[in-house]
Amino acid sequence: MSNDYLHIDIPHEYVTCLDHVGIAVPDLDAAIEWYRSNMGWVNHHQETNEEQGVVEAMIGPKDLSDRGGMIQLLAPLNEASTIAKFIDKKGPGLQQMCLRTNNMDALCEHLRAQGTRLLYDAPKIGTGGARINFVHPKDAGGVLLELTEPAQ
Ligand code: CMX
16 A cells, blocks of 8 residues: 555545534434524434444435535433533533545544544544544644544
8 A cells, every 4th residue: 555645745635525513412303403493404314323422413404415514413322422521511512523534544644644643543433334533622723623434
């Protein structure tokens, strides 16, 4: 495998778009209903991720053909959940921003080479089987930055 990506300054060919922003919510159904009745957005995908301690919904406009970023509503599965801790500490609200990559391994190598801290040594499984990792908020200007490589 080529190591060329270690020598580039900006890995623009690997980071393709803003995928979603994640909002911590105490009540998933109530949050879905708020976006339906106020914005007309619908729930396109819902799943439980035990490892991440969340039940989540990906919401967006009904017609996704003109697709921009979506909103991920994140409710805690239990008190030990990252989302439960976030809500306890800061209250409900914006918890993360997620950028999409087409090459998670190359991007993570590049970030580590810059001294940027990633939360996981190896990507974990996120929404719809995507490979995910996170940049620590202290290394990303106070934003918890998720990276996602969608499943093929
Ligand atoms: N956004 C911005 N800053 C955050 C943050 C967030 N979501 N969460 C924590 N921080 C800040 C804290 O305020 C703290 O800052 P100060 O030291 O100035 O107070 C600092 O980061 C470290 O906080 P901490 O208390 O040491 O660590 P936490 O226990 O709060 O954990 C983190 C923080 C990022 C390691 C944890 O939230 C994590 O592992 N996140 C990744 C997993 C995740 O978020 N899963 C849910 C979503 C799943 C999905 O998207 O699929």
